[in-house]
Amino acid sequence: MLEYLTLIFKSIFVENMIFATFLGMCSYLAVSKKVSTAIGLGAAVVFVQTLTVPMNWLLNEYILKEGALRWLGEEYANYDLSFLTYILFIATVATMVQLVEIIVEKFSPSLYNSLGIFLPLIAVNCAILGGSLFMQSRAEVIHSFGLSVAYGVSSGLGWAIAILALAAIREKIRYSHVPAPLRGLGITFITTGLMAIGFMSFGGMLTGGSSKKEEPKKETTIQQEVKTDNLANNTKDLSNDISK
Numbered sequence: 001m002l003e004y005l006t007l008i009f010k011s012i013f014v015e016n017m018i019f020a021t022f023l024g025m026c027s028y029l030a031v032s033k034k035v036s037t038a039i040g041l042g043a044a045v046v047f048v049q050t051l052t053v054p055m056n057w058l059l060n061e062y063i064l065k066e067g068a069l070r071w072l073g074e075e076y077a078n079y080d081l082s083f084l085t086y087i088l089f090i091a092t093v094a095t096m097v098q099l100v101e102i103i104v105e106k107f108s109p110s111l112y113n114s115l116g117i118f119l120p121l122i123a124v125n126c127a128i129l130g131g132s133l134f135m136q137s138r139a140e141v142i143h144s145f146g147l148s149v150a151y152g153v154s155s156g157l158g159w160a161i162a163i164l165a166l167a168a169i170r171e172k173i174r175y176s177h178v179p180a181p182l183r184g185l186g187i188t189f190i191t192t193g194l195m196a197i198g199f200m201s202f203g204g205m206l207t208g209g210s211s212k213k214e215e216p217k218k219e220t221t222i223q224q225e226v227k228t229d230n231l232a233n234n235t236k237d238l239s240n241d242i243s244k
Contacts, residue, residue, distance in 0.1 A: 011154035018162035019196035024127030038167035040111040042160025053152030056132040
């Protein structure tokens, strides 16, 4: 249970897709002008990440990586299909994005129109593909299907929180006095940098000193006696030199 909580916390705050790796910045900057639009796109990203990361984990475990085809028979044990990783991962992402686009257009036409071109662009959103590639590269941490689901949900949720927070700030900035050279993307980049610094502070919650302090080594009685004898001999030699 602890590894699930640690993975979720790190994916949302410490290793946030936006503030730690700067993935998905195009949609993040373009669709963060209104909170309502940011909520819709954030929910779509969470949905896509939740489905694509576990599906790509299964593809990687049972098809792509070296020896993954062993379940078909020993004659397939030496096959390595890792060169198909990008093709299959992108195909999975594109399929899920098409599903999301159909659902949003069906049940929320206003949100579909407000998102515009950025909804189908989720298919090429580097944050979505980055989630699957990070999952693959962290096989020692995300070593089960359950952990892949947790990582998919939390990484998408971290991206959604980032764009929602920026949208709320940008709505307030409209009524603030911003110097002319910084208006628009200038103040947006500054705000993003400050938010990234704030999110970096969560990393200290996962680190800490060792719980056991090193105790000074205790000298044995024999070592103490040897030091006492040496000190006595040195004192005696010094007294003889002074007397001479």
